[in-house]
Amino acid sequence: MKFYDSSAAPSPRRVRMFIAEKGLDIETIEVDIRAGEQFSDAFRALNPLCTVPVLTLDNGQHLTTTDGCRAWLEATYPDPPLLGRTAEEKGQIADLLHIIMFNGQQAISEALRNSMEAMADRGIVGPDNYVQIPELAERGRARGARFLDRLETMIGDREFIAGDIFTAADIDAFIYVTFAKWAEIEPGPAHTNIRRWYDATAARPSAAL
Amino acid sequence: MKFYDSSAAPSPRRVRMFIAEKGLDIETIEVDIRAGEQFSDAFRALNPLCTVPVLTLDNGQHLTTTDGCRAWLEATYPDPPLLGRTAEEKGQIADLLHIIMFNGQQAISEALRNSMEAMADRGIVGPDNYVQIPELAERGRARGARFLDRLETMIGDREFIAGDIFTAADIDAFIYVTFAKWAEIEPGPAHTNIRRWYDATAARPSAAL
Numbered sequence: 001m002k003f004y005d006s007s008a009a010p011s012p013r014r015v016r017m018f019i020a021e022k023g024l025d026i027e028t029i030e031v032d033i034r035a036g037e038q039f040s041d042a043f044r045a046l047n048p049l050c051t052v053p054v055l056t057l058d059n060g061q062h063l064t065t066t067d068g069c070r071a072w073l074e075a076t077y078p079d080p081p082l083l084g085r086t087a088e089e090k091g092q093i094a095d096l097l098h099i100i101m102f103n104g105q106q107a108i109s110e111a112l113r114n115s116m117e118a119m120a121d122r123g124i125v126g127p128d129n130y131v132q133i134p135e136l137a138e139r140g141r142a143r144g145a146r147f148l149d150r151l152e153t154m155i156g157d158r159e160f161i162a163g164d165i166f167t168a169a170d171i172d173a174f175i176y177v178t179f180a181k182w183a184e185i186e187p188g189p190a191h192t193n194i195r196r197w198y199d200a201t202a203a204r205p206s207a208a209l
Numbered sequence: 210m211k212f213y214d215s216s217a218a219p220s221p222r223r224v225r226m227f228i229a230e231k232g233l234d235i236e237t238i239e240v241d242i243r244a245g246e247q248f249s250d251a252f253r254a255l256n257p258l259c260t261v262p263v264l265t266l267d268n269g270q271h272l273t274t275t276d277g278c279r280a281w282l283e284a285t286y287p288d289p290p291l292l293g294r295t296a297e298e299k300g301q302i303a304d305l306l307h308i309i310m311f312n313g314q315q316a317i318s319e320a321l322r323n324s325m326e327a328m329a330d331r332g333i334v335g336p337d338n339y340v341q342i343p344e345l346a347e348r349g350r351a352r353g354a355r356f357l358d359r360l361e362t363m364i365g366d367r368e369f370i371a372g373d374i375f376t377a378a379d380i381d382a383f384i385y386v387t388f389a390k391w392a393e394i395e396p397g398p399a400h401t402n403i404r405r406w407y408d409a410t411a412a413r414p415s416a417a418l
Contacts, residue, residue, distance in 0.1 A: 049312075057297065057300075059297065063300045063304055064304055065303065065304045065308065067306065068301065068307065070303070071299045071302075072296050072299060074299075075295075075299045075300070086284075087280075087281050087285045088266065088270055088281065090284045091280045091281030091284070092270070092272070094280035094281075095272055095274045097276065098274040103258075103335070128355060130348055130351070130352075131344075133344045133348065135344070136342055136344075136345055139342065142339070143339075146337060
């Protein structure tokens with residue numbers, strides 16, 4: 001088994017933290033996305049969509065999305081559960097992951113990819129080039145700010161986003177709140193729940209990876 | 210248990226077909242999204258993000274995303290399995306669902322929402338208005354056309370997208386290939402695998418719903 005990671009990107013970190021929370025030790029290979037290694041023939045043979053993370057299983061299967069890697073990991077190594085214990089929790093956490101992805105990850109990625117000089121013609125991740133759309137960067141910043149307001153409410157007075165246990169929802173929200181700083185979207189003084197929860201998450205060993 | 214559906218929209222259809230394939234009979238309530246019923250106070254109490262589908266469970270919990278509804282349904286009614294039987298299939302199908310969502314659903318939704326007159330100021334789904342971005346509609350059409358080429362390869366000579374059993378990946382790809390016609394993105398003569406697979410899927414009783 002091999003985990004193709006990239007230390008500079010948020011999506012592989014979602015799997016990296018997940019692996020660490022499971023207490024697993026998986027051989028990890030760094031993909032240098034700043035040098036464009038994800039577009040090499042060798043990497044395209046693993047994942048023609050040229051995205052990280054990729055998890056290659058012992059049977060030769062390549063899992064090429066965060067969702068795919070984590071679904072396999074959860075089914076293979078159920079403890080500790082990170083995607084829900086009961087049917088109700090599985091539904092709740094799948095809800096949270098989608099809401100964080102659509103309102104947080106997508107907004108922040110759009111804000112950055114459509115404005116950074118280093119991302120010229122890389123308006124969206126994947127093998128094909130698309131020009132930047134400045135209005136999309138602007139919309140992403142507006143949506144990203146609203147995401148923090150929503151997250152503040154979602155967390156409320158809970159210890160973790162889904163309730164009483166740490167889950168993949170905490171991983172994803174933590175990573176995208178961290179990543180949002182690159183787009184100058186940061187929790188403000190009113191986001192007291194986010195600040196408390198963020199500091200507690202940042203203190204976990206898995207967050208240092 | 211209640212299923213809040215909307216016959217005109219693709220996302221609730223993803224849950225509607227899933228429920229039908231499971232052979233379940235769940236009380237269904239139509240939400241008139243053309244009349245803006247999703248923005249009513251009554252609906253916001255179910256789902257503050259104002260999206261369909263919503264599945265309300267007997268314990269009062271509201272599942273408010275396609276992923277959440279289907280994760281709960283799969284865990285509660287495992288037969289027939291639609292999200293994978295083994296860990297390897299669960300990983301594979303989660304991969305496929307993400308790839309279809311990101312490259313198909315997102316592209317086609319962006320093409321339509323950012324160009325249709327009826328969607329003015331509704332550039333993205335949710336409770337907040339955002340102006341349309343014509344360049345995003347254009348990018349969506351280009352990405353949607355590429356999605357069909359990718360789907361042609363993904364299907365290959367398989368009976369179903371994930372291999373030998375019908376899964377949620379078939380549901381989602383079928384719904385978005387159907388929906389893409391509104392954006393004038395349609396399989397061409399070269400898409401022979403899509404045509405064969407599409408016709409077989411369209412003949413399933415669940416596809417008539």
